[in-house]
Amino acid sequence: MDFYPHGDTPLLLVIDAKAGMFSEPIDIIKECCYMTMAMEGLPVWIWIGSILLLLLIIIALLLTSVITVRLSVTKKNWDDSVIVDVKMLYGLITLHYEVPAIVLKSLQEGVWVEKSQSDNILKGHTSNEEQVIDQEKVHQWTNEFKEILSATKGLKKWMRNTLDRVTIRKLDWSTNIALSDAAHTATLTGVLWGVKSVLVGFLSYHVTLLQRPKIFVVPVFGSRPLFTTEIHCIAQIRCGYAIHAGLVLIVRVLKVKGGIRKWLSILFKA
DSSP states (O other), X not given: OEEEEETTEEEEOOOBTTTTBOSSHHHHHHXXXXXXXXXXXSOHHHHHHHHHHHHHHHHHHHXXXXXXXXXXXXXXXXXXXXXXXXEETTTTEEEEEEEEEEEEEETTTEEEEEEEEEEOSTTOEEEEEEEEEOHHHXXXXXXHHHHHHHHSTTHHHHHHHHHTTOEEEEEEEEEEEEOXXXXXXXXXXXXXXXXXXHHHXXXXXXXXXXXXXXXXXXXXXXXXXEEEEEEEEEXXXXXXXXXXXHHHHHHHHHTSTTHXXXXXXXXXXX
């Protein structure tokens, strides 16, 4: 089918015959725009129908798009790093969070955390900040979580239903451990295997694992004490499910008297 939106120059709609669909979602929107430009002089109802069709295609693309979260955690003795990358709407929106340093000062002073974040929304922006997580901060978070529980009807059920829609495409977790005594190294290796097995089993019960997690615990004998661990994880959820979960959460909050007020006070406090 040929259209002529630009004078006498034909515009050919290119369709992937094998897949039966356009090669890229953005191509669909472009072609629909060209089709709309080509219909000058046609009846109003065709214009309205074309606009509605374009809106339906955009909504369908939005709901079927995938939100991808990539998590990378690295700890080598006293060096720590946490990186989180989020991609939405076919890469049109990206978020980047990084914690390049985590320092345990003491049990009383808590943990010092340096973090930065960036995105490409509108003009994009980058921010950096430092935070100290001590006993008072943990106590504050605990109280805020209790308030959220009381301000939302069936929050735990909502969390379980939302996690059911999450898909783990990749989960790699490797750890190297060494102590001054070989017997202690072997014992700690067994303990770490048990802890990892429990955590992975708990995770597999709540989310969908597309492939078997790669879990390793490597004892290093005859070495000075060391502890290194790396975690690489890729999680996904469809944008339609995420939007639905957000709407359900709002409804559950509205069912509790004063729920909105509590949520807003916690969010603005943060």
